[in-house]
Amino acid sequence: MSIEKQDGFAVVYVRLKDGVLDPQGSTIERALDDMGYQGIKQIRSGKIFEITFQKDGGGKPEELIDEICRKLLTNPVIENFNFEIVK
Amino acid sequence: MKFGVIVFPGSNCDYDAFMAIKTVIKQDVDFLWHQDTSLRGCDCIILPGGFSYGDYLRTGAIARFSSIMKKVMDFAQDGGLVVGICNGFQILLEAGLLPGAMLRNTSLRFICRFVHIRPEEQDTPFTNLCRRGQVLKIPIAHTDGNYFIPEDGLRQLKENRQIAFRYCDEGGNVTPKANPNGSLESIAGICNRSRNVLGMMPHPERASEKILGSDDGKYIFESIVNFFNQKK
Numbered sequence: 001m002s003i004e005k006q007d008g009f010a011v012v013y014v015r016l017k018d019g020v021l022d023p024q025g026s027t028i029e030r031a032l033d034d035m036g037y038q039g040i041k042q043i044r045s046g047k048i049f050e051i052t053f054q055k056d057g058g059g060k061p062e063e064l065i066d067e068i069c070r071k072l073l074t075n076p077v078i079e080n081f082n083f084e085i086v087k
Numbered sequence: 088m089k090f091g092v093i094v095f096p097g098s099n100c101d102y103d104a105f106m107a108i109k110t111v112i113k114q115d116v117d118f119l120w121h122q123d124t125s126l127r128g129c130d131c132i133i134l135p136g137g138f139s140y141g142d143y144l145r146t147g148a149i150a151r152f153s154s155i156m157k158k159v160m161d162f163a164q165d166g167g168l169v170v171g172i173c174n175g176f177q178i179l180l181e182a183g184l185l186p187g188a189m190l191r192n193t194s195l196r197f198i199c200r201f202v203h204i205r206p207e208e209q210d211t212p213f214t215n216l217c218r219r220g221q222v223l224k225i226p227i228a229h230t231d232g233n234y235f236i237p238e239d240g241l242r243q244l245k246e247n248r249q250i251a252f253r254y255c256d257e258g259g260n261v262t263p264k265a266n267p268n269g270s271l272e273s274i275a276g277i278c279n280r281s282r283n284v285l286g287m288m289p290h291p292e293r294a295s296e297k298i299l300g301s302d303d304g305k306y307i308f309e310s311i312v313n314f315f316n317q318k319k
Contacts, residue, residue, distance in 0.1 A: 021269065023193050024191060024195065027195055072148065072149075075145055075188050077187060077240075078190065
């Protein structure tokens with residue numbers, strides 16, 4: 001499907017829940033420390049998804065994006081999410 | 088007894104599992120394709136190791152929506168035997184057939200080597216031929232094997248005796264050093280509450296004959312056959 005001007009656009013942010021170990025974040029933290037950035041206290045890694053969608057598909061875009069996040073984009077055991085409907 | 092090994096796009100231990108079942112424990116075995124909509128009368132379903140769908144998004148996250156998984160979920164709910172090995176374990180977690188989730192190994196590395204594991208429960212279809220305190224030498228091969236479960240989930244796992252295997256040293260001691268990937272409580276494998284679904288990160292099919300370096304993996308496959316025959 002080609003992307004049209006009138007399409008909707010949302011950005012999803014996925015974060016690890018508090019207390020869930022983030023080996024990638026800790027490794028980046030240590031690298032920054034080695035590079036001399038001493039004021040960095042914590043790095044937590046996450047993911048961003050940019051979603052373009054047909055606006056005339058029926059239903060509220062908020063509900064659609066929320067459903068996609070819950071069903072596939074995140075694992076509720078370890079991750080939280082929030083999103084913005086940009087247009 | 089008939090086993091079914093599911094082939095997902097990116098499975099790479101499917102043939103190892105098939106061969107271990109066919110030539111080592113000498114049982115009937117068939118491949119099942121991820122798009123299949125029938126389990127073709129299999130008595131035990133194996134979700135093999137590999138990198139289904141390239142491990143994209145999260146390990147197992149996409150394979151869990153394959154058409155065959157709907158059948159596997161019904162089968163498991165009816166008490167059917169299901170074993171997820173490595174990526175298969177990750178798929179079972181994503182499908183919600185087993186509790187918890189996998190995080191990246193604390194070393195951030197792909198680890199491929201022999202480890203030792205201790206069967207923690209003998210009254211499961213998958214470990215009934217193991218002795219108490221026995222140590223199995225079985226290899227792991229994964230990047231995301233760092234098992235995590237929130238506190239209340241862990242409490243339930245323990246209360247219901249669902250921790251099937253823990254990483255240990257050669258002498259059977261569970262120590263931080265013997266934990267290869269950072270798994271919570273050194274967990275290497277768990278079963279569901281009704282004990283018919285097992286997930287484990289180590290690969291028993293890769294340790295099914297002496298020539299492979301160990302044949303301890305046989306205990307798991309033979310336990311399954313033993314359970315099945317007794318039930319019959």
